Amino acid sequence: xxxxxxxxxxxxxxxxxxxxxxxxxxxxxxxxxxxxxxxxxxxxxxxxxxxxxxxxxxxxxxxxxxxxxxxxxxxxxxxxxxxxxxxxxxxxxxxxxxxxxxxxxxxxxxxxxxxxxxxxxxxxxxxxxxxxxxxxxxxxxxxxxxxxxxxxxxxxxxxxxxxxxxxxxxxxxxxxxxxxxxxxxxxxxxxxxxxxxxxxxxxxxxxxxxxxxxxxxxxxxxxxxxxxxxxxxxxxxxxxxxxxxxxxxxxxxxxxxxxxxxxxxxxxxxxxxxxx
Numbered sequence: 001x002x003x004x005x006x007x008x009x010x011x012x013x014x015x016x017x018x019x020x021x022x023x024x025x026x027x028x029x030x031x032x033x034x035x036x037x038x039x040x041x042x043x044x045x046x047x048x049x050x051x052x053x054x055x056x057x058x059x060x061x062x063x064x065x066x067x068x069x070x071x072x073x074x075x076x077x078x079x080x081x082x083x084x085x086x087x088x089x090x091x092x093x094x095x096x097x098x099x100x101x102x103x104x105x106x107x108x109x110x111x112x113x114x115x116x117x118x119x120x121x122x123x124x125x126x127x128x129x130x131x132x133x134x135x136x137x138x139x140x141x142x143x144x145x146x147x148x149x150x151x152x153x154x155x156x157x158x159x160x161x162x163x164x165x166x167x168x169x170x171x172x173x174x175x176x177x178x179x180x181x182x183x184x185x186x187x188x189x190x191x192x193x194x195x196x197x198x199x200x201x202x203x204x205x206x207x208x209x210x211x212x213x214x215x216x217x218x219x220x221x222x223x224x225x226x227x228x229x230x231x232x233x234x235x236x237x238x239x240x241x242x243x244x245x246x247x248x249x250x251x252x253x254x255x256x257x258x259x260x261x262x263x264x265x266x267x268x269x270x271x272x273x274x275x276x
Contacts, residue, residue, distance in 0.1 A: 006033040006073065007071070007073055008030065008031045008032045008073075008168070008199055009031035009054065009070070009071070009072050009090075009199070010070070010071045011027060011028060011030070011068070011069075011070050012028050012068055012069045012070075012071070013026050013027070013028055013068040014026070014027045014050075014065065014068035014069070015066045015068055016049050016050075016058065016063055016064065017063065017066050018061070018062050018063045022066075023049040023063065023223055024049055024050060024053070024223045025224050027220070027223070027224070027225055029218050029225065029228070031200075031201050032199070033199055034194075034197060035194075035200075035214075035216065036190070036194050036199070036202060036213050036214045037200070037202065037215070037217065038202045038204060038211065038216075038218070039201070039204075039217070039218050040204065040207050040211075040219050040220065040244055041203075041219060041220035041221060042205065044222070045220045045222060046220055046222070046223040047172070047220055049063060050203070050220070051170045051172050051201070052092075053065055054085075054090065054092075055085055055086075055090060055091075056081065056084075057082050060082075065078060072088060072089070072090055072168060073088065073167065089165075089167030089168060090168045091161040091164050091169055091170065092169075092170040093161045093169065093170065093171050093172060093174065094157070095173045095176060096176070097153045097156070097157040099145040099148075099157055099160070100145055101144065101146030102144060103144070104141065104142050104143060104144060105137055105140050105141050105143055105144075105145055105148070106141040106142060108145050108160050109130060109137070109159055111160065112159070112160030112162070113126065113127075123163070126162065126163050126164075126165050129162065129196075130159040130162050133158075133159065133189055133193070134155040134156075134158075136152055137152075137156060137159055140152070150177055150178060150182075151179070151182035151186070154182075158174070158189065158193075162193070167198065167199060168198070168200070169198050169199070169200050170203075171190070171201070171202045171203065171204075173204060173205060174202070175204065175206045175209055176205070183206065183209060187212070187213055190202070190213055191213065200213075205244075207244035208245055211234060211235045216228070216229070216230055217234045219234070219240065227239065227240070
């Protein structure tokens with residue numbers, strides 16, 4: 001699963017706590033260079049905590065890594081400050097978009113470039129790329145970000161992260177609260193961003209969308225990885241269909257597998273650390 005040409009993201013036996021509360025326990029996963037990897041799970045599973053551990057923003061939320069390691073591009077991320085992680089090529093788009101509502105769209109995008117060490121020409125190229133992906137952001141450059149629709153704010157949040165020219169994009173629930181048509185547009189954009197060479201670690205409660213986008217997926221439950229495998233295999237798993245795709249009968253299960261590009265048979269999936 002590793003890319004021999006360039007190391008991607010490797011999370012190894014990671015545990016995280018918020019004071020006495022253990023939010024992640026022995027999590028191991030990999031995002032090969034150039035891939036899209038999804039993490040599925042319900043509320044409270046630890047998905048956001050995982051992204052914070054990779055982006056080194058845990059400390060802002062009272063959390064800390066208690067054991068394990070995070071490597072990106074062959075370098076140890078642990079010990080880096082959040083801004084150095086951005087400079088190393090890792091950018092996070094937080095859940096809820098978190099745009100600077102009183103600032104203009106243009107100023108939000110400029111803020112995204114602050115963590116980049118690129119030249120003026122490189123930043124101008126990044127802005128052109130964002131405008132090509134999201135033309136509405138060019139049209140509304142002088143409008144306050146808080147006046148954008150929810151979908152447009154999600155575009156701005158992704159565009160702001162892309163201004164730092166990331167190699168790995170961490171997406172936290174990008175379809176949350178969006179109408180189906182807008183969620184589909186965001187999914188298409190994620191495909192395009194990945195096709196341009198950016199790796200993606202996608203955290204999503206919308207399992208059907210996530211499994212369509214990803215090549216590999218992990219299921220996170222109460223801080224632990226319980227299942228992992230190819231995305232099409234997970235789409236064909238009775239357990240995943242029942243818990244995350246809302247499928248309760250075999251006819252619907254076959255339809256769900258077909259919709260996500262999976263097969264109708266139920267494969268045997270890897271269960272992390274053996275049977276629970």
